[in-house]
Amino acid sequence: MRIIKKKSRRRNSKPQDEEISIKTDGEISSHNLMNTLGLSKDVIFTSVDIGEKNNVSLTIVYIEGLIDKKILNNDILKPLLHDSIIAVANSEEDIIKHIEKGNIYCSYPKTTGKIEECLNYIISGSVALIFDNKRIAITFDIENYDKRAITEPTGENVVKGSKDAFVETLKVNTAIIRRKIKTPKLVIEETVVGKQTLTTIAIVYIDGITNRHIVDEIKKRLDSIDIDEVLATGFIEEFIIDNNYSLFPQVICTERSDKLCSHIVSGRVGLLIDGLPVTCAIPGTLNMFLHAQEDYSQNFWVSSSKRLLRYVLLVLTLLLPAFYVAITAFHQEMLPIELAIAIEVSKEGVPIPTFIEILVMLIAFEVLVEAGIRLPRSIGQTVSIVGALIVGEAAVNAKLISPVVVIVIAATAISGFAMPDQDLSNALRIWRLILTVFASIIGLFGVSIGVLLLLFHLAKLESFGVPYLSPFVAQEGKQMEDSIVRLPLKYFQKRSISLQATNKKRQG
Incomplete structure (x- = not known):
């Protein structure tokens, strides 16, 4: 008979002001995870005995409120307990192979042997299957929490344009961009900033159009940020802009999806911060801050x-x-x-x-x-x-x-x-x-x-x-069709010289 039992959460005896550190070479085990997450009441540790003779034990770890329990029960627990192939497995190694081959009804399992990666997956809304003997964790992304519906922008009025504003969920925002820019060359890379918040930041650009030097420089500056929290765009802006002492903005911030997509197609780089409905387009110039998206409609x-x-x-x-x-x-x-x-x-x-x-x-x-x-x-x-x-x-x-x-x-x-x-x-x-x-x-x-x-x-x-004053400077008076006045769109033949885009041709 297969038994599922809840493990009691062990209270850590360390003083409250002592910081728990995770070594980069730490091994994955339910004991180590409980030492790190066991103080939190919303972290669930469940022990499951599976196999032909219930001789294989694994621990399921997840955070209550971040995952879809229906998927956990039907697509993960049910196959583990009732799948005939898994039932005849006699070792953790066999079960791991069956899971990786797709016997669990959940796509894209991630296998990791690093405790830091496992913790990041759990905190981000994944469920982890911990195999203590093998020191391996298999995680499934089944996050499901309340999300704000896509609505009209609240800080920027829309007269004649798209009314789907960004929300606080990163995956929803990247999907909005994918719906508008359908080229396969659209690249969305991710990095994590913030030692405590572990905030995911998406770097969005079009390969073959955006200047690669700008992309690499943005990545370099983001990787150099050493800060505890990223709870506002200012935590990123002040670390990546060239002149912190200037009053003038150097990053274009917007909650309008059509505006950000327009900047990305023009050769700029977009930054999306998980948890914030405001996005950034880089680099910013004075001319762009005086443009409105309705100018093109x-x-x-x-x-x-x-x-x-x-x-x-x-x-x-x-x-x-x-x-x-x-x-x-x-x-x-x-x-x-x-x-x-x-x-x-x-x-x-x-x-x-x-x-x-x-x-x-x-x-x-x-x-x-x-x-x-x-x-x-x-x-x-x-x-x-x-x-x-x-x-x-x-x-x-x-x-x-x-x-x-x-x-x-x-x-x-x-x-x-x-x-x-x-x-x-x-x-x-x-x-x-x-x-x-x-x-x-x-x-x-x-x-x-x-x-x-x-x-x-x-x-x-x-x-x-x-x-900052381009196209009025550094372009020898060229490409003034979209500056103080806007000429008909048929004259927009080239992308901005100052952006040094890889593909300078815009139309024609």
């Missing part, structure tokens, strides 16, 4: 006008507060008389200088934005309305802030909201504060110095060898 005249407007709004949100401070404080003679009189009338009775007004309003705007983000969604918009209308109107009526300053900050804020990428918008918000400080010191000369410093920084910045 609308008429090129409409797309070009909107893209040109974004560049104008970028300059406006960056320079308008600094320009206003410089003009009103240092260069009043540049204003038309009627406008100068209107500004002076609006400032009548306001006790604080223009620079302090602008500074206070910029800080107040940042407070409103942060409060709107942190509060529950149902009342987040209420804070913006109260702050912008009620408090703003009260400040103007109380002669604490002039009406012109309110208009300037409102135009600046709306211009910043038009940026397609939030990371770029955050960088612009800090730089406009810096430029405002420069303007308060020496007027337009200070603004000019600040702008030159900004351009110098952007011109010097690179992302994996790609100039």
